[in-house]
Amino acid sequence: MVQLLSTKQMAEFANSGCLFFDGLIDNETNKEFLKDIGHTDIENVDNMQKYFQNIKASSSIPRIPAGTPLKNAYPYKSPLEKIFKNEVVAGAINSLVGSEAVVDHQFLHLTFPTKYFKKTNQRQMSQVNHQDSTIDPRVTFDIQLFYFPTDVTKEMGGTRYHPGTHLRIVNEMGIAKYQNIRGQKNIVCKAGTIGIFHNGLWHGAGVNFSDEIRYMFKIRLQPTEKQELLWDPESKYKPLPNRALYWTDENQESTINDILMKSYPWQEADTNRLDKINTIKFWRLLTGHKNLDIDYWLTRIENNLY
Amino acid sequence: MTIRQKVLVLYLKFPSLEAEVISWATFDGTGQKLHMTGDSDEPPYPTGLDALLDGWRLFQSSQAIPEHPGEEFRTSYLKHEFFFEKIEEGDF
Numbered sequence: 001m002v003q004l005l006s007t008k009q010m011a012e013f014a015n016s017g018c019l020f021f022d023g024l025i026d027n028e029t030n031k032e033f034l035k036d037i038g039h040t041d042i043e044n045v046d047n048m049q050k051y052f053q054n055i056k057a058s059s060s061i062p063r064i065p066a067g068t069p070l071k072n073a074y075p076y077k078s079p080l081e082k083i084f085k086n087e088v089v090a091g092a093i094n095s096l097v098g099s100e101a102v103v104d105h106q107f108l109h110l111t112f113p114t115k116y117f118k119k120t121n122q123r124q125m126s127q128v129n130h131q132d133s134t135i136d137p138r139v140t141f142d143i144q145l146f147y148f149p150t151d152v153t154k155e156m157g158g159t160r161y162h163p164g165t166h167l168r169i170v171n172e173m174g175i176a177k178y179q180n181i182r183g184q185k186n187i188v189c190k191a192g193t194i195g196i197f198h199n200g201l202w203h204g205a206g207v208n209f210s211d212e213i214r215y216m217f218k219i220r221l222q223p224t225e226k227q228e229l230l231w232d233p234e235s236k237y238k239p240l241p242n243r244a245l246y247w248t249d250e251n252q253e254s255t256i257n258d259i260l261m262k263s264y265p266w267q268e269a270d271t272n273r274l275d276k277i278n279t280i281k282f283w284r285l286l287t288g289h290k291n292l293d294i295d296y297w298l299t300r301i302e303n304n305l306y
Numbered sequence: 307m308t309i310r311q312k313v314l315v316l317y318l319k320f321p322s323l324e325a326e327v328i329s330w331a332t333f334d335g336t337g338q339k340l341h342m343t344g345d346s347d348e349p350p351y352p353t354g355l356d357a358l359l360d361g362w363r364l365f366q367s368s369q370a371i372p373e374h375p376g377e378e379f380r381t382s383y384l385k386h387e388f389f390f391e392k393i394e395e396g397d398f
Contacts, residue, residue, distance in 0.1 A: 126343045137380075160344045168381045177315065178384060179331035179343045186344070206344050266328045266384075269320045274381045281379075 003091035005231045010095065011259040014283050017166025017198040019092065025083055025147065025192035033079035033149045034215075036060050042113055042213055048120075052110060061108065068103050070221060080217070083147060089194055095231035096143050096196065097223035104142060104220035111157060111205055111214040126157065127205035128176035132220070135171045139285055140223060142199040147217040151191050156214045157206025158187035159195075164264040166198035167278040175202055182265040228288040239292040242299075257294045273297070310335040312392045314362055316354050317384040321370060323354035329384055336398045354388050362390035 005013070013019050037059045045051045055061075060078040070093070074081035083089060093101055117124035132144065152158040162181050186206050187195060197203065199220065208214050229235055240257055260279055263272055277297050284292050293299045317329035327349035332341040351357045358364065366389040373380075 123340075126345070128343045157344075168383075170382050174383065176343070177331055178317065178329045179341060180346050180349070181329045182327075182349065184344065184347065204343055207342070268318075268328065268385055269325075271381055271385060274379050277379055278381060 001087060002094055003087045005092055005095035007232065007237050007256060008259065010231050010286060011256045013096070013198065014286060015260050015262050015279055016163040017201040018161060018163060019196045021088055021194040023190035023192045024088055024194050025086065027191065029079055029082050030149045030191045036079055037108065042115055042211065045116065048112055048116070055108065064103050064106060066104055070101050070103055073103050092196055093221060097221050097227065098225045098230050100224045101221040102224060104222050106219040109205065109216040109218060111208040113208045113211050113213065115211060124207055126207045128173060129178055129202050129204045130173045130176060131170050131200055131202055133172065133199065135169060136200065137169055140227065142220055142222045144197045144199060144218055144220050146195040146197070148189055148193045149191060149215050152187055152189050152214060153210060154186065154188050155209040156212065157208045158189065158214070159203055159216065160184055160186050160206050161197065161201055161203040162266060164267065164275065165202040166200035167275065167282060168200065227286060237287055239289050242296065245295055260294055307395055308398055310394050310398055312336065312394060314350065314357060314390040316357060316388045316390070318354050318386040318388060321386040323358065323388065325386065326353055327351060336394050336396065357390055362392055364388060364390050
């Protein structure tokens, strides 16, 4: 039985563009995954390309033609098949892109430690900020699921990401000139953590200052159905009524709408309002409530009498 | 003695130098420091004005471009961009 996301988790995803499940996958599966890819100490690696080619040649990670249904993608009882069968992972996927999602692509990202760059006399640089793929003005969205088979410490430079950037439409590395953005985060997590990003979330890999190789398995999944109430098949969600604005009651309770309207320190004063409007439009699509509003942002500008 | 340029790019909360810094990038032409993506979580200055007070010279800022009709709610790149420089003399 899969565990679908809650309305609160969906609201967090709609607002931030990401969700995390810390240490979700058990240690036995994590070890099995590392054994399967032939993980070794950095002292035994002379050449990054060769190490990578060995993983491709000997691991159970298959070549998956783009468009293959996820449910047919991985060999029976392989570590990745177990991960995608996990009830929380399957539930999150079903909630966001449906039970008939297809694979766009997968990749095992390796980030080598300083020791390797010194040994090979190469400059060690972080990856610039980017949005994956290309300009994507769709309302349909894909997800990118990340699996971390080892602990990721701060010095390992786990994936840097910028919550709340997912609805900004940019052209891939067109955001590379933003070296640092207020509120930026780096993934620091336990082995077995699963992260899910909206395909538009701005991100980049950090520098690995530890002595260990950092691994991150990534898969991009695409829906084949409308992403409306997939997490709430009984349509239990009902929009909240309007509340007072600015001149408010200090003691009012926090609701789903507060999660949806959360601001981030990187947002401009003016564009932050558009980010809120776009989040409400996104929430309309996810819930199927086409006239839903939060804090009058859309009602105000849709009240056009001429 | 040679002359080298250091460039500081600040993105501000609104289009005035008194506004808070929300994003930043530094490129050091002297080669003394290699800056890279994600290398600091705190901005070098709280506002654009503070950069001026510390001797950075503003040489370019973004224009105010009206939103394209029909696309008023489309959000994209950071809007309020300011380029500063410092010219350094030395044996680099």
